[in-house]
Amino acid sequence: MTEPLLSVENLQTRFYTEEGVVRAVDGVSFDVYEGEIVGLVGESGAGKSVATTSIMRLVEEPGEIVGGRVEFKGEPIVDIVEDGGKRRRSDEMLSNREMRTRIRGREIAIIFQDPMEALNPVFTVGSQLREFIEINRDVSKQEAKETAIEMLHEVGIPEPESRYDSYPHQFSGGMRQRVLIAMALSCEPSLIIADEPTTALDVTVEGQILDLVDDLQAKYDTSFIWVTHDMGVVAEVCDRVNVMYLGEIIEQAPVDDLFYETKHPYTEALLRSIPRPDQRVDELEPITGVMPEAIDPPSGCRFHTRCPEAREVCPRVEPAYQEVADGHHVSCVKYEDVGYDESPPLDTEATNAFAASGMLDEEAETDGGSR
Numbered sequence: 001m002t003e004p005l006l007s008v009e010n011l012q013t014r015f016y017t018e019e020g021v022v023r024a025v026d027g028v029s030f031d032v033y034e035g036e037i038v039g040l041v042g043e044s045g046a047g048k049s050v051a052t053t054s055i056m057r058l059v060e061e062p063g064e065i066v067g068g069r070v071e072f073k074g075e076p077i078v079d080i081v082e083d084g085g086k087r088r089r090s091d092e093m094l095s096n097r098e099m100r101t102r103i104r105g106r107e108i109a110i111i112f113q114d115p116m117e118a119l120n121p122v123f124t125v126g127s128q129l130r131e132f133i134e135i136n137r138d139v140s141k142q143e144a145k146e147t148a149i150e151m152l153h154e155v156g157i158p159e160p161e162s163r164y165d166s167y168p169h170q171f172s173g174g175m176r177q178r179v180l181i182a183m184a185l186s187c188e189p190s191l192i193i194a195d196e197p198t199t200a201l202d203v204t205v206e207g208q209i210l211d212l213v214d215d216l217q218a219k220y221d222t223s224f225i226w227v228t229h230d231m232g233v234v235a236e237v238c239d240r241v242n243v244m245y246l247g248e249i250i251e252q253a254p255v256d257d258l259f260y261e262t263k264h265p266y267t268e269a270l271l272r273s274i275p276r277p278d279q280r281v282d283e284l285e286p287i288t289g290v291m292p293e294a295i296d297p298p299s300g301c302r303f304h305t306r307c308p309e310a311r312e313v314c315p316r317v318e319p320a321y322q323e324v325a326d327g328h329h330v331s332c333v334k335y336e337d338v339g340y341d342e343s344p345p346l347d348t349e350a351t352n353a354f355a356a357s358g359m360l361d362e363e364a365e366t367d368g369g370s371r
């Protein structure tokens, strides 16, 4: 297999707050190959945004990347090493200047959820796009303007020559998001990080943007990291998916395997909580309880406090993240030889609700009672 475009290895980012140390990203590893759309999915607070801002080296105080290595095209954009009991940046790690002038915008672009945060309301859409291109592509003002108009056309903005002079507030939410996609694509980066870019849009416009991204991705062969809490969006755009919970990746698989060969109870719970065409809305099940604080994560498996299938072994044993089928990784003691099957169920709201729903019996029937 070819080398990954981006390789994230044991990435750790913490926030040093008055309440304590928030382990927002706690040992995350995943790869992105050329032309691939890789999902990062999980509930609010899972650490998705901190993971992507860490990759871009945009973590701000009181946050700090405290461990791990991120390689982009073989170059270490993050590389924290232990040296005499202290952590420090390795000598090979790219400098802040190199990140600013070579990587961000040019090689790795980012699209945020709220285009109004990225667009300045007092300048026209065209001038902002032109300036971005001028700075990042080292071209003349006139060339940058031509490329800007071309890009507006490319992302489906009607009459791009005249819309070039419009202000952001004169665009709809969907059109503003198209402008940000144009901006991200304008320097022909190898990787685009899309952080919940369609969450604020209504379903129809979201569908149009997802179709647009699909077309553009095929045309430019750009890789994406797609951050979302929405499994429906994952199904639509992603090739491979990483599921995050409390700072960790707990399952990773090609998209079809994740949906049809689901391994982790958290992924199953996420899937039960989204509407499907074959399901009535009143059959949806929200995930029991709220995500615990990342300052003081539960012992053992971090999901055990909300897991419908939790047993007494779960708070005691930290599950290993391992490959259980081709390209399918999971961290859950159900797939380890640590006595899950013999362990009695934990007495929690989630396990009781699960037992009462009769799903335990259904599982026993389909599984022949064992795993």
Ligand SMILES: Nc1ncnc2c1ncn2[C@@H]1O[C@H](COP(=O)(O)OP(=O)(O)OP(=O)(O)O)[C@@H](O)[C@H]1O
Residues within 6 Å of the ligand: 015, 017, 022, 023, 024, 042, 043, 044, 045, 046, 047, 048, 049, 050, 051, 061, 062, 063, 229, 293, 294
């Ligand atoms: N500036 C900060 N100071 C302290 N804690 C922070 C800061 N930014 C993020 N965190 C914490 O880091 C953890 C991960 O947050 P993050 O925003 O990455 O989650 P997320 O999965 O992207 O959620 P969302 O979908 O809501 O953006 C959370 O516990 C959050 O409270």
